[in-house]
Amino acid sequence: MRLVKIGLASVNTTVGAVRGNIDRALGIAARMAEDGVTVGVFQEQLVGGYPVEDLVQWQGFVERQWEELGRFAAETSALPCVFVVGVSVAHGGLRYNCAAPVAGGRVLGLVPKEKLPTYNIFYEGRTFSFGVPHQADTLDGVPLGDHLFRFDFGVVEVEVCEDLWSPEGPIRRRTYSGAELVLNLSSSPFRLGVVQTRRELIATRASDHQCTIAYANGLGANDGLIFDGGGYVNQNGKWLLEAPRFREGFASTTVDLDRTARLRSENTTWRQDRERFLRHVEPVPTIEVPAEMFTSRRDDLTYPLPAGHSFFLPGPDARRTAREEFCEDILDALALGVGDYFEKTGAFKLIGVSLSGGRDSLLTLLVAHRYATKRCPENPGSLIRAFFQPSRYSSAETRQAAETICENLGVPLEIVSIDEAFQRELDTVGEMLDDGTPVTELTKQNIQARLRAQRMWNWSNSSGGLFLQTGNMSEKAVGYTTVGGDLMGALGVLANVPKTVVMVLLDYLLEQTGHEGIRKVIARPAGPELAPNQVGEDELMPFPILDACFHLFAAEKLVPDEMEGVLAAMFPEVAAETMRGYVEKFARLFLQSIYKWVQSPISLHIGNLDLDRERALQLPVVSKAEWTRG
Numbered sequence: 001m002r003l004v005k006i007g008l009a010s011v012n013t014t015v016g017a018v019r020g021n022i023d024r025a026l027g028i029a030a031r032m033a034e035d036g037v038t039v040g041v042f043q044e045q046l047v048g049g050y051p052v053e054d055l056v057q058w059q060g061f062v063e064r065q066w067e068e069l070g071r072f073a074a075e076t077s078a079l080p081c082v083f084v085v086g087v088s089v090a091h092g093g094l095r096y097n098c099a100a101p102v103a104g105g106r107v108l109g110l111v112p113k114e115k116l117p118t119y120n121i122f123y124e125g126r127t128f129s130f131g132v133p134h135q136a137d138t139l140d141g142v143p144l145g146d147h148l149f150r151f152d153f154g155v156v157e158v159e160v161c162e163d164l165w166s167p168e169g170p171i172r173r174r175t176y177s178g179a180e181l182v183l184n185l186s187s188s189p190f191r192l193g194v195v196q197t198r199r200e201l202i203a204t205r206a207s208d209h210q211c212t213i214a215y216a217n218g219l220g221a222n223d224g225l226i227f228d229g230g231g232y233v234n235q236n237g238k239w240l241l242e243a244p245r246f247r248e249g250f251a252s253t254t255v256d257l258d259r260t261a262r263l264r265s266e267n268t269t270w271r272q273d274r275e276r277f278l279r280h281v282e283p284v285p286t287i288e289v290p291a292e293m294f295t296s297r298r299d300d301l302t303y304p305l306p307a308g309h310s311f312f313l314p315g316p317d318a319r320r321t322a323r324e325e326f327c328e329d330i331l332d333a334l335a336l337g338v339g340d341y342f343e344k345t346g347a348f349k350l351i352g353v354s355l356s357g358g359r360d361s362l363l364t365l366l367v368a369h370r371y372a373t374k375r376c377p378e379n380p381g382s383l384i385r386a387f388f389q390p391s392r393y394s395s396a397e398t399r400q401a402a403e404t405i406c407e408n409l410g411v412p413l414e415i416v417s418i419d420e421a422f423q424r425e426l427d428t429v430g431e432m433l434d435d436g437t438p439v440t441e442l443t444k445q446n447i448q449a450r451l452r453a454q455r456m457w458n459w460s461n462s463s464g465g466l467f468l469q470t471g472n473m474s475e476k477a478v479g480y481t482t483v484g485g486d487l488m489g490a491l492g493v494l495a496n497v498p499k500t501v502v503m504v505l506l507d508y509l510l511e512q513t514g515h516e517g518i519r520k521v522i523a524r525p526a527g528p529e530l531a532p533n534q535v536g537e538d539e540l541m542p543f544p545i546l547d548a549c550f551h552l553f554a555a556e557k558l559v560p561d562e563m564e565g566v567l568a569a570m571f572p573e574v575a576a577e578t579m580r581g582y583v584e585k586f587a588r589l590f591l592q593s594i595y596k597w598v599q600s601p602i603s604l605h606i607g608n609l610d611l612d613r614e615r616a617l618q619l620p621v622v623s624k625a626e627w628t629r630g
Contacts, residue, residue: 002261003301004153004181007037007081007252008243010229012220014344015049016061022047022068025085026075028250033079037252038153038296041183041216041231044086044113044161045097047072050187050218051225052088056127062090066140069100069107077105080297082151084158086185091139094129099158099185101149104294109287110144113160114170120608121189121225124162133173134282146170148286153296154180154257155286157211161186164205164215170284175209176274177283180260182211187218190228190333192326192607195245198232207237210264212255219248221340224492224605224612226333236263240304246332254304327508330501330606331370334493337604339371341491342466349464351384354456355406355413356529357398359502361470362405362521364493366509368468369409381410385465388415389452391422393529397520405517418451425451445530449485457488466490469601474499476600476611477550478586479593480540486528487596492603496610498550499526499543541582545571549586554617555609559628560587591625 009028013021025046032040044050047065055061069087076083082103089096089110096112112131116124135145149156157179163169164184171182182205188194198215206213212235219229230245233253243251264270307315320328342348351372353365365386372380388402399415406413425447429439460467469489471481473496481487494502503522510518526543527534540546548570552563560583567579574582597611598621611617 001256001303002153002258003254003256003298003303004038004296005036005252005254005298005301006181006214006233006241007032007035007040007250008214008216008231008233008241009040009042009250010217010219010231010243010245010248011043011046012229012248012340013043013046013049013218013222014220015052015222016055017049018047018061018064018068021049022072024248025072028248029072029076029079029081029083032250032252033076033081035250035252036297036300037081037250038298038301039156039181039183039214040081040083040250041214042083042085042185043216043218044099044185044187045088045218046086046185048088049222050086050227051123051222052127053123054127056088056095059090062088062095065089069102073102073105073107076102080295082156082294082296084183084185086160086187088128089139089144091137091144095127096131096144097124097128097160098131098144099160099183101156101158103151103289106293107142108149108289109147109158110139110142111147111158111160112144113163115162115166117162117165121605131170133170134284136285143287146174146284148174148177148179148284150286150288151294151296152289152291153298156180157182159184161188164213165201171205171209171211173277173281174284175211176277176281178286179284180211180257181255182206182209182213184213184215186215187227190226190329190606192330195228195329199242202232202234203237203239206234210236210260210267210270212236212257212260216243217245219246220344221337221604222344223341224337224602226337226604226606228329228333228336236260246336254301256303323508327505330497330505331367331509333606334367334497334604335370335374338368338468338491338493339375342371343375347464348466350466352456352459352463352465352467353384353386353470354452354467355386355388355402356470357388357394357401357521357524358528359499359506359521359526360472360494362401362518363497363502363506363509364468364470365405365409365411366518367493369411379410381412384409384411385459385463386411386413387456387459388413389418389455390415391417391419391448391530393448393531393534395529397524398529401517401520401524404520405515408513408515408517416455418448418455421451422448441531445528446482446485448530449482449528453482453485453488460490468493469495469603471495472497472499472502473611474543474546474550475536475540476597477554477593478540478546478589479596480536480589481596483596483599487600489601492601495600495603496605496607496612498547500547503543541585545574545579545582546586549583550590551609553587553590560584587625587628591623591628594619594621594623
């Protein structure tokens with residue numbers, strides 16, 4: 001047996017906090033050593049944080065990372081562990097996103113990332129340069145390029161995130177060149193469905209390349225991106241470890257690398273493919289790590305035993321239901337996003353939510369409370385302030401709902417009417433209009449929204465409060481929001497959460513908590529209460545149809561004629577003419593509302609599609625919709 005204990009770290013990093021990030025990593029490294037870990041895998045861009053964006057263009061930012069990597073090596077020199085750390089480096093006028101193996105007090109090498117994603121939320125091709133096969137440079141005497149590393153326990157390949165996602169990544173030539181243990185350093189943002197995709201990808205790569213893959217993922221929220229941490233160890237297609245997500249720390253497991261070697265020898269297809277490959281391609285060079293520089297300690301490791309103590313029977317299944325996992329993942333991600341934004345900016349003392357009595361502001365409050373419960377479990381309400389600002393159109397039921405949920409959660413609530421200010425503003429606008437032009441109904445609604453936002457900003461300025469914007473993605477997509485009003489805030493919590501998902505999450509939270517305040521809110525039709533008897537679905541369209549239109553148009557890139565056929569199959573109870581009207585209305589409102597999106601605050605990302613123009617869906621503000629019609 002050739003036993004190796006692998007540790008997967010999740011460090012909640014902050015972009016630019018080079019010393020603080022390494023301090024956190026050193027604490028975890030020491031705990032790994034105490035646990036008997038042989039190889040400790042940290043995340044992509046551990047030192048500088050991720051995403052670094054254009055900060056990497058500052059030479060000082062890159063140089064400080066190199067200094068801190070050296071400090072990490074020096075302070076772990078006495079530990080009998082190999083660590084792999086993510087770092088940015090500069091060489092020959094280029095910037096590289098690298099994985100750096102560290103052992104015996106030395107940085108053993110720098111392996112640049114070869115696949116730089118520049119799609120969806122990623123912009124690495126803008127700032128970093130590609131690593132290339134057989135690259136062989138040096139940086140301050142440290143090999144920089146395409147290398148393997150041979151330790152006393154086996155041959156290791158290190159790579160960075162996207163390198164694993166491409167079928168043409170470096171894993172193929174490096175495993176054919178002798179790598180047995182592949183260490184992938186990732187900072188893969190949380191997106192709905194990505195967990196299953198990661199599992200399938202890692203299992204496929206480990207099986208295809210007959211290797212052991214250890215994958216460590218970044219943790220924490222930076223700007224609007226949320227990293228859920230966790231990681232995986234898979235040996236030749238067999239699962240050995242799935243590390244907890246949304247939690248700082250590490251998880252470990254022991255593998256027998258002789259098993260990987262044996263399976264390679266048994267797999268004739270892999271052997272033949274390797275032989276053909278090496279006839280035409282030079283093998284990747286291996287850096288030998290001599291025993292006098294580093295020797296692992298593995299005498300106390302024991303063979304990994306199966307869960308349930310049976311090699312033939314499945315272990316206990318502790319997985320959650322699909323619905324529970326869906327809801328909990330979103331809620332954990334949003335709470336992490338709010339909490340890290342609140343803490344890492346260093347600008348805020350409290351969190352503020354303006355409650356309308358509706359679903360969106362309620363869910364925003366519940367997300368903030370979820371974070372506050374982890375941060376201040378003895379009194380989570382002490383971190384939050386809620387406000388209810390009624391006008392003449394606000395109902396007694398919505399006020400009661402706001403009061404009830406704040407009582408349920410122990411959150412202080414202030415009730416401050418805007419009605420007098422609303423009337424003054426109506427009178428003032430009337431004086432500004434020429435020739436007796438009446439104030440429109442839409443203006444009357446927007447005045448209320450803007451008054452509420454202005455007061456929240458005033459509260460934020462005076463209290464040091466983080467003013468959370470509460471609008472959802474569906475209504476934002478069609479401009480059912482007010483510039484200067486409910487579109488305002490310092491952080492958009494639900495700005496990339498569809499309305500139908502908001503509703504599902506509230507149903508789930510009601511089941512989990514039994515809070516009467518949730519029950520009171522969802523008992524009423526969704527509407528902003530800016531006019532008498534206002535119902536959102538009456539003014540727009542049924543929310544399931546709205547969300548389906550959004551997906552088909554914005555995600556699948558279908559034109560209205562194509563959308564109608566799909567929607568007819570999804571909603572056969574809706575007349576064709578009615579559905580055509582919905583589709584045309586959606587496309588028109590969607591394209592007309594882009595000017596609003598670009599004025600909205602930074603928002604949390606939980607999916608592959610959102611309305612942040614600097615991230616996923618980059619659309620021109622000024623355009624014509626002629627192309628949508630045949």
